[in-house]
Amino acid sequence: MSTDKPVEYLKIEHVCKTFGKGESRSEVLRDISLDVAKGEYISIIGHSGCGKSTLLNIVAGLTDATSGYVFLEGREVHEPGPDRAVVFQNHSLLPWLTVYDNVRLAVDKIFSGKKTSAERHAWTLHNLELVHMTHAMKKRPGEISGGMKQRVGIARALAMSPKVLLLDEPFGALDALTRAHLQEEVMKIHAELGNTVLMITHDVDEAVLLSDRIVMMSNGPAAHIGDIREVALPRPRNRLELIADAEYIAARGAVLEFLHKKSHYVEAA
């Protein structure tokens, strides 16, 4: 998937972000530039509080950059939209809607006038099938487990047919087994649909397993991209076979070393 010369698809250019003014001013991101090719799976890893979520929100258009730009297919991004669907950390499904209706809400909004009601219904079901959630589509979010909620969140994002899928620590709140299971499914979906993905994580194994490239952020304040590690592992990847793989071990080692040596801990944290 990764290419030596990335075709310009998603482009983050000299993005800086400061919050507040005067005395309370704090610089969160300093001069972030990143090119993402179409179909590429990028992980952004860093210690908590390093501003990686802020970066994702800037790409999503939910937060404005203080300076710098984000381009998607050559067009500047400055507001949220369904072409950059977000899977939020805490799923953020609407609790009064069923699983089906949560996805259907997105489908109805985005494809109104472009698809008939029957097509929208079929598309909603198709995306629920992708994450294996059709069996619970009549349930409300309060009645299903955390992992299932996150699947529905992913289905909702996929249903928007986004150009870029933004995952904000999508598996952070899940137990290890559920997490592994969902990682497999995201890999499968990525292989099938060829989505371009930007994923925030603080899990080194997850980053190495899923990504084409891992973007390592230095600690804040004024976080910047410390290093980028390419993961030259063929797909499909199998987590058990990778345990002894030299490239896997090397990539894992490089990220760990960055996180624990090169990026200094914030003393106050």
Place this chain on the structure above:
Amino acid sequence: MRARAVSFAAVTLPPVIMLALLGVLWELLCSSPTATLPPPSKVLTDTWELIVNPLYDNGGIDKGLFWHLYASLKRVGLGYLFASTIGIGLGVLIGSSKWAMRALDPLFQVLRTIPPLAWLPLSLAAFRDGQPSAIFVIFITAIWPIIINTAVGVRNIPEDYRNVSKVLRLNGFEYFIKVMLPAAAPYIFTGLRIGIGLSWLAIVAAEMLIGGVGIGFFIWDAWNSSLISDIILALVYVGIIGFLLDRLVAFSGKLIGRGTVNV
């Protein structure tokens, strides 16, 4: 089957027994010839005509209790309808706009402390008629908790839901219908329940002053005619209807809130 009957009895028996005990106590306390209030047995015989004939109508205010309660409910219904529509609207406004909140909230905080009846003379002066004045008093009584709770509900909509709406590019109206109202529904219905309770409290007092048909004036009229038993019967009806109104709002909250309103 047996287990269900037992659990049914466990819920219904305690209040029934308590009621019977209180009735006996009341009977004992008010049976002496010097008692100022009638015992329950006397209340029942005195008011038997009113209980079995709620629908009689001899013209003027000489009507059965049904008509008095109906008149009061109509006033409450109208005033409450205005209060909930305008209250939810204003609540949404001050909940979603920082400037509307800064401008209106202090005003509301002062106005809401004014006792309902204090508005009555002013509204009589404005409307020059008892009927709209009573409706206005209900309106002004019920609106504050509705405004304040709606505003809190709207302000507490999780950032996540707003972000989802932004990513989906929901327009203002879609956001209002599909996200804001259901998300704030638990708070809105809390306000609506407090509102209906206060309305029913205020109507009796307001009607005592404006006269005419209505349960409030019925009570006042009974006092003027020294029909103490009639007063007690009316109070029982007022209590039961107040309870039913509260249940009705709670029930519609459950229905409309689709599982998000816990009552």
